[in-house]
Amino acid sequence: MELFLLSNGKLSGEAELLGYAKRQLLAMIERRNITSAVFVPYAMIRGDYDQRAGELSQTLGIKVTSIHHAESPAEAIAQAECILVSGGNTWMLNQMLHENGLIVPIQRAVREREVPYVGWSAGCNVATPSIRTTNDMPVRNSVVLPALGLFPVQINPHYIDAHISGHMGETRDERLAEFCAVNPSESVVALREGSLLHVCGNDLRYFSAREQGFKVFRHGAETREYQDTSALRSLVPFTCH
Amino acid sequence: MELFLLSNGKLSGEAELLGYAKRQLLAMIERRNITSAVFVPYAMIRGDYDQRAGELSQTLGIKVTSIHHAESPAEAIAQAECILVSGGNTWMLNQMLHENGLIVPIQRAVREREVPYVGWSAGCNVATPSIRTTNDMPVRNSVVLPALGLFPVQINPHYIDAHISGHMGETRDERLAEFCAVNPSESVVALREGSLLHVCGNDLRYFSAREQGFKVFRHGAETREYQDTSALRSLVPFTCH
Structure with missing residues (x-):
């Protein structure tokens, strides 16, 4: 299995989509x-689906086709060499994956055929067991919470601990602490902008373009910042580096 | 019907809960x-339920009892002189209102017995038709989107148009534009910190402790800022002032 789970698509000040993970x-x-x-x-x-596909093609130097052109989306996944899952609204993405019957085809492609999965922001959220740690607004009238579960721990992308002065809504840290209070047996990996988790076979590695750490939130445990994945050893079935 | 729909509970720099709406x-x-x-x-x-009830009692000068002490929550609502609904996590609140069988009792109390409803933040969200315009994280494993529908238009509380530098997640304006794109026949009233809508009988009034306007988001329409509720005339069955 090979997964690239990216916090975000573009870094502030960078023009190129996925530029920080290009190497x-x-x-x-x-x-x-x-x-x-x-x-x-x-x-x-x-946004425009084909324009975004074109951007990705340019960055990665391969042919990139948006799945909305496929007569059978499931068949497109079954034939795919690589799966790229865009950011945007996580609720919309997860609903469409379910409505278009793509959950099992993507799981089989990634787990059985070893097709690499690259997801950023919403595309990272849906790779986890559920979308309960999304930052997005639930714009749809019906919702599905369970997601692909390719990675076994919840991730919060676009993690930030800064705060807008005067804003009295919950901070991200408060939101994640609430998640952990309601789900005391679960953990959340919080990925800052410009960082990613890379699963390759049995190995799990962390990379940050800005050399910042990631955080792990867990009920009743102090939230700390980590520079490598050894902190995740007890949470995932991978060799942590 | 009398509704106080407040964007938030405490203003930045103010110690008193609901202080800005106390008058x-x-x-x-x-x-x-x-x-x-x-x-x-x-x-x-x-937070501590009873401590928060005590704070409210002090601010308002009346006896305030948390409903979790009631043997029958529905009966407590049926006997209530006034209903106060706290902020916090909107998903949790809406789920508990449904699970405790309080949706219809609150609707009947407010609509038939004219019991005043005061809700801030999450308590404001659940007063609208659904919680699709909450800012909160969906921490629960099951969710219900439809809410009390006491006020006929979606509200986004804690509205803010500032942006944290370097954060590449969607801004609030982008999130609300997405909501409107997915729900083109609906509108969203965006309430800044320290502001409220007051429904009293047939009258709808707007108040901002900081003398700021509110915004209305609608698909295909320019988003503008308003100082009084006349902009809502076509959206609500109230006399707008």
Whole structure:
């Protein structure tokens, strides 16, 4: 299994989508001789699917086709060499994955055929057991919480501990503490902008373009910052580096 | 029907809960000869229910009892002179209102017995048709989206148009634009900190402790800022002032 779970798509001040993870993604593409990818754009509510696919094609140097063109989305996944899942609205993305019957096809492609999965922001959220740690607004009239479960721990992307002066809504830390209070047996990995988790076979590695750590939230435990994945050893079935 | 729909509980730099709306709330209490209120604390995940009830009692000068002490929560609502609904996590609050069978009792109390409803933050969200415009994290494993529908238009509390530098997640404006794109026949009233909507009989009024306007988001329409409720005339069955 190979997963790239990215906190976000673009870094502030960077023009290129996935630019901060380009080195690792190109290495994976070369190592696996990948020439094309299927793009899952459903999280994008107000953007152009094909334009985004074109951007990805340019960054990665491979053919990228948006799955909305496929007659059978499930068949497109079954044939895919690589799966790219865009950020946007997590609720919309998860609902569309379920409505289009793509949950099991993606799980099988990733687990059985070892097709690499690259997801950023909402695309990272849906790779975890559920979308309960999304930051997005639940814009849909019906919702599904369970997601792909490719990675066994909840992730909170776009993690930030800064605070807007005068804003009295909950901070991100308060929201995550609430999640842990309601779900005391679960943990949440909080990924800052420009960081990613990379599962490759049995190995789990962490990378941050800004050399910042990630945090782990757990009920009743102090929240700390980590620079490598050894802190996740008891939570995941991977070798942590 | 009398509703106080407050964006938030405490203003930055203010110690007193509901302090910024105290003048209007005390006037309502005096006008209606109210001596007690039932407090619905379910949104609070990590706070003390009774302590919060005590704070409210001090601010409002009436007896305030948290509904978690009631043998029959529905009966407590049926006997209530006034209903106070706390902020916190909107998902938790809405789920508990449904699970405790309080949706219809609160609707009947407010609509038929004219019991005043005071809700802030999450307590404001659940007064609208659904909780689809909450800012909160969906911490529960099951969710219900439909809410009390006392006010006929979606409200986004804690509205803010500032942005944390370097954060690449969606801004609030982007989130609300996504909601409107997915729900093109609906509108969202965005209430800044320290502001409220007051429904009293057939009248709808707006108040901001900081003399700021509110915004209305609607698909395909320019988002503008308003100082009085005349902008809501076509959206609500009230006389707008």
